[in-house]
C-alpha cells in the first residue's frame with residue numbers, strides 16, 4: 303500500500319471532516335442510577351442492578367445531566383428540543399451488559415447549531431449536527447496480547463464502574479473547504495470544545511483519562527467535485543496532537559488508495575500513537591444494524607422554555623469573545639496570540655495569570671519549556687505534569703531573585719518528577735541563588751587570577767570581555783549567582 307505525501311494528496315483530493323466528540327459529564331452520580339462516577343476506584347465497586355443491566359431494574363434520568371446537555375447545546379448555538387426521547391441502540395459487547403446502550407437517535411436534545419474556531423488569524427465556522435445524551439459503557443482490559451487489543455489476548459477483564467456514566471456526543475456537520483488546514487482545523491475544534499466544556503463546568507475534559515474522546519471521520523473527493531467520498535472513522539484519539547496527526551495520516555492513506563485505483567472502505571480505524579498510523583478496525587455498521595427503537599423504560603423529556611432560558615443565562619462567554627478579551631488584557635501581539643491559540647494554551651495561560659504571573663512570563667513558560675517537554679513526550683501541554691499554579695509559583699521565585707530562568711528549568715524538571723512543590727524542589731536540589739557575598743567575592747578573585755589575559759583586555763577598555771569572566775564565575779557558582787552582581791564585583795575589583 304502506498305501512502306501519498308501530504309502535498310501530493312492535497313493537490314489531487316479535497317478532504318471533508320466530521321468530528322464526533324464524546325464528553326463524560328462531571329455529575330456526581332451516573333446517568334440512570336445513583337452510583338458514583340468518581341474516576342480511578344477499584345474495579346466494579348461503583349455498580350448496582352441498573353448499571354449492571356440486571357433483569358427487572360429500571361433506569362431513572364439524572365436531572366443534572368439533562369441540564370448539562372441543554373447548556374452544552376445552547377453554548378453551541380443549537381436548538382433545544384421541546385420534546386425528545388431516549389432510544390435503545392442494540393448491539394452486543396461484553397462491556398455493555400444490557401446488550402443495548404441507552405442513547406438518543408432521531409430525537410436528540412440539541413440540534414442544528416454552529417460554533418467558530420480561529421486558526422492562524424482565520425475564522426472557520428463549524429456546523430453542529432446534534433448533541434445527544436447517552437450512557438457510557440464499561441471498560442474491557444485485554445490481557446496478554448502485544449497490542450492491548452482483543453486479538454491475541456489471553457483473557458479479558460471487565461470493569462463496570464464506567465458503565466452508565468453520562469455522556470454527551472457532539473457531532474459536527476461535514477466540515478468542508480479547510481483544504482490543507484484540515485488537520486489543524488480538527489485540532490483547533492477539539493481544543494475550542496475542550497475549553498468551552500471546561501468553562502461550562504460540565505466535565506473535567508481530561509483526554510488522557512477518556513473523559514473527552516474524539517472520533518475523526520475523514521473522506522476525500524477529487525479536487526473540484528462536490529460529492530462526498532467514502533469516509534473512515536478513526537476511533538478514540540486521546541490527545542489534541544493525535545487528532546491532528548490522525549487526520550493528516552488518514553488523508554495521505556486514503557489518497558494513496560484512491561490514486562492507486564482502489565476504493566476506500568467504510569470502516570472504523572484505530573490510531574496508533576507509537577507508529578503514527580491507523581489500522582483497520584471493524585467494517586462500519588449502519589444505523590439499521592443497531593435496530594434503534596424508543597426506550598420504553600424512560601419517559602420523554604420536555605424541557606420547559608422557561609428552564610431553557612434560565613440555563614441560557616448561565617452560559618460562559620462565547621469562545622471567540624473570550625479570545626478577543628484575553629488578547630486585549632494580555633497585550634500580546636497578533637503573532638504571539640496565534641502561537642498561544644495554536645498551542646492550545648489559552649486556558650493554561652489564563653489560569654497562570656490568575657495565579658499571579660504576568661501574561662508574558664506565563665506565555666514564555668507554556669510555549670517554551672512546557673511545550674518542549676510536551677513535544678518530547680508526545681503529549682498535550684496539560685499532560686506534562688505541571689499545573690498553572692506551579693508555573694506561577696516558579697515565576698514568583700524568579701521575580702524575587704531566588705532563582706533565574708536557567709535554574710527555573712531544573713525546578714520544572716523536579717516538579718514534573720514529583721519531587722514536591724517548586725519551593726521544595728529549590729531547597730532539595732539546592733538551587734537558590736547564593737547571596738553569600740564572601741563566596742561570591744572568592745569566586746570572582748579566583749576567576750581574575752586564573753584569567754590574566756582577559757583582565758588585561760578589560761583594563762585596556764574592552765569592557766565586553768567581562769562576559770568571559772562572568773561566565774567563569776557563574777560556572778564556579780553552578781549558575782546560582784546573580785549575574786548583574788557578579789559583573790559589579792568584577793569591575794570593582796579590576797577598576
Ligand SMILES: [Zn+2]
Pocket residue numbers: 332335336337348349350351352353354466
Ligand atoms: Zn448503578
